[in-house]
Amino acid sequence: MINPLRRQPFRSRRSVGLVGLFYSGKTVLLTSLIAHLRNHDPDRLPLSPSGDPVELTLLGDLPPAVCAERFDFDDHYNRLIESDWPAKTDRLNEYRAEYVIGRDSWWTTDLSLVDLPGERLADMVIALHPDFEAWSDAVLGVFRNQAEFASIARPYLAAVEGASDESTILTAYRTVLATLHTRFMPFICPSSFVLGPDGVPLDARLGDDVPPSAEDRIRLKADRGICGLARAEQFAPLPPAARGRSPGTASAFAERYRRYRETLVLPFARALGRCDDLVVLVDVTVLLEGGHGMVNAYRAFLEQVLMYVDPGLSPGRQLFASAVSLLSLGLSRLEHVRRVAFVATKADRVVREDRDRLLDLLTQLTRPIIRPHQVRKDLGVEHLIVAAVRSTWAEPGDPADVLRYNTPRGEVRAPVSRLPDDWPDQYDPGRFRFPRPEPSLPRARVKVPPHINLDRLARFVLGLK
Numbered sequence: 355m356i357n358p359l360r361r362q363p364f365r366s367r368r369s370v371g372l373v374g375l376f377y378s379g380k381t382v383l384l385t386s387l388i389a390h391l392r393n394h395d396p397d398r399l400p401l402s403p404s405g406d407p408v409e410l411t412l413l414g415d416l417p418p419a420v421c422a423e424r425f426d427f428d429d430h431y432n433r434l435i436e437s438d439w440p441a442k443t444d445r446l447n448e449y450r451a452e453y454v455i456g457r458d459s460w461w462t463t464d465l466s467l468v469d470l471p472g473e474r475l476a477d478m479v480i481a482l483h484p485d486f487e488a489w490s491d492a493v494l495g496v497f498r499n500q501a502e503f504a505s506i507a508r509p510y511l512a513a514v515e516g517a518s519d520e521s522t523i524l525t526a527y528r529t530v531l532a533t534l535h536t537r538f539m540p541f542i543c544p545s546s547f548v549l550g551p552d553g554v555p556l557d558a559r560l561g562d563d564v565p566p567s568a569e570d571r572i573r574l575k576a577d578r579g580i581c582g583l584a585r586a587e588q589f590a591p592l593p594p595a596a597r598g599r600s601p602g603t604a605s606a607f608a609e610r611y612r613r614y615r616e617t618l619v620l621p622f623a624r625a626l627g628r629c630d631d632l633v634v635l636v637d638v639t640v641l642l643e644g645g646h647g648m649v650n651a652y653r654a655f656l657e658q659v660l661m662y663v664d665p666g667l668s669p670g671r672q673l674f675a676s677a678v679s680l681l682s683l684g685l686s687r688l689e690h691v692r693r694v695a696f697v698a699t700k701a702d703r704v705v706r707e708d709r710d711r712l713l714d715l716l717t718q719l720t721r722p723i724i725r726p727h728q729v730r731k732d733l734g735v736e737h738l739i740v741a742a743v744r745s746t747w748a749e750p751g752d753p754a755d756v757l758r759y760n761t762p763r764g765e766v767r768a769p770v771s772r773l774p775d776d777w778p779d780q781y782d783p784g785r786f787r788f789p790r791p792e793p794s795l796p797r798a799r800v801k802v803p804p805h806i807n808l809d810r811l812a813r814f815v816l817g818l819k
């Protein structure tokens with residue numbers, strides 16, 4: 355867009371999607387980043403790697419363009435100031451604003467940052483498959499091929515072999531999802547099971563009397579969770595033989611699957627696919643705490659996300675992108691992801707001496723998944739470690755495995771696991787432990803949150819070198 359009456363007559367548009375599992379730190383990252391961008395201090399958030407003081411100026415907030423909901427910055431920031439982390443996200447939302455980078459620029463940047471509930475990412479496998487049959491085969495394939503899933507899914511596969519009635523099949527599938535949820539395995543599809551179509555999380559559906567035994571908890575979750583747009587709209591994956599044996603159930607499931615995909619999945623999947631850049635958050639500390647089953651599940655899920663988004667420009671698409679840009683004098687662009695940053699979040703949960711190891715673990719996990727995209731297409735990839743709100747510290751003389759943080763009740767000294775050089779071959783939940791600090795932020799709004807490497811992420815998001 356060109357406005358000759360303005361000092362900056364040109365406006366460029368950028369949209370960046372934040373993706374990552376629930377609890378991976380997307381909303382905190384966005385809140386801290388926006389606080390820095392709005393109140394930019396080149397000393398605290400250097401935007402030039404060479405150290406030149408590049409200033410960023412906010413011209414004003416804009417209404418969302420990628421989705422309907424506005425990112426509630428004030429609410430999230432106020433909670434952080436009160437030493438409370440932001441509430442979990444229950445729908446797609448967006449922060450959009452116009453900035454000028456530097457003093458003499460002719461350009462403004464219309465920047466959109468898109469946040470989403472992490473649970474919905476597990477539905478990327480639905481976005482990827484327009485047909486219920488293909489989705490069934492893909493999901494059951496993951497269940498069969500991965501040892502962690504296979505034992506959990508076995509009773510379900512046996513149940514579909516022997517039963518043709520809908521209710522038995524759905525109860526058996528919900529039991530699989532309830533077991534995955536209880537074991538913190540992030541491959542719960544459809545995601546409506548853990549985050550209802552109305553945005554109500556499964557935990558809120560369980561009520562106050564959650565049973566202490568894992569089996570009873572699984573039974574309760576299987577009873578309360580919903581696999582579809584509503585109770586009467588549920589579906590579950592069916593193997594080919596079961597589809598042949600019960601065509602009525604298969605076609606009912608296929609119809610409900612189609613409605614679910616169109617209503618709940620495609621709006622956010624398309625929004626992500628149209629972003630210029632993706633920031634993929636990986637909470638390495640939680641993957642270490644959760645055991646090797648969680649890492650395997652995470653890999654399977656990340657593969658599905660990248661398969662749908664298909665980041666990078668193939669030679670054909672690149673040609674098309676250049677033509678679009680040329681014909682519109684560079685003011686319009688092909689809407690497709692061209693760069694991906696993998697970010698290990700919450701870097702303040704590990705000791706300073708382990709930050710290089712954190713980066714190594716992130717790279718080891720994501721490189722094999724992104725490399726096939728990089729080899730075939732023009733795609734920028736970065737790996738970073740970041741703490742959006744650095745909430746821990748160590749004093750000189752502290753043991754090498756201790757971090758301190760503040761709570762309203764006083765200072766805490768917490769033990770911290772040291773990071774391994776490589777992902778261990780096998781490890782159970784509980785072998786690694788990291789502190790869960792409360793956020794400590796300056797209360798004066800002219801101050802900005804303390805961070806680790808947020809400046810590098812800001813450069814990525816703003817498209818600066």
Ligand SMILES: Nc1nc2c(ncn2[C@@H]2O[C@H](COP(=O)(O)OP(=O)(O)OP(=O)(O)O)[C@@H](O)[C@H]2O)c(=O)[nH]1
Pocket residue numbers: 374375376377378379380381382383439440441442443444470471472473699700701702703740741742743744745790791
């Ligand atoms: N120590 C530390 N903890 C953090 C940081 N960022 C996030 N956390 C922790 O991670 C939790 C989840 O962060 P969110 O930003 O809400 O996670 P999310 O990815 O938006 O999660 P969903 O909304 O459920 O998808 C917070 O409640 C904190 O406990 C950080 O920079 N440092």
Ligand SMILES: [Mg+2]
Pocket residue numbers: 380381382441442443469470471472
């Ligand atoms: Mg969130």
